[in-house]
Amino acid sequence: MKVWVDRNICDNHGQCAIAAPDNFSLDADGVLQYKEDFPDADLEYIEDAMDVCPVQAIFLKGEQ
Numbered sequence: 001m002k003v004w005v006d007r008n009i010c011d012n013h014g015q016c017a018i019a020a021p022d023n024f025s026l027d028a029d030g031v032l033q034y035k036e037d038f039p040d041a042d043l044e045y046i047e048d049a050m051d052v053c054p055v056q057a058i059f060l061k062g063e064q
């Protein structure tokens with residue numbers, strides 16, 4: 001499956017990196033980095049990240 005972050009609304013606060021650290025992280029400059037592809041087994045963590053994102057910037061690809 002694939003996930004997508006709208007960088008126009010992401011505020012780089014990193015809550016997603018706490019919920020799904022295998023997929024989301026902040027780099028040394030505090031900018032969100034993420035992997036688009038993730039295994040189906042990680043969907044619950046991706047959904048947690050979507051839930052905790054304060055600006056709802058995370059989407060499953062194709063569901064925007």
Ligand code: SF4
Nearest residue numbers: 010011013014016053
């Ligand atoms: S939680 Fe949302 S706003 Fe914060 S870094 Fe992740 S995608 Fe961006």
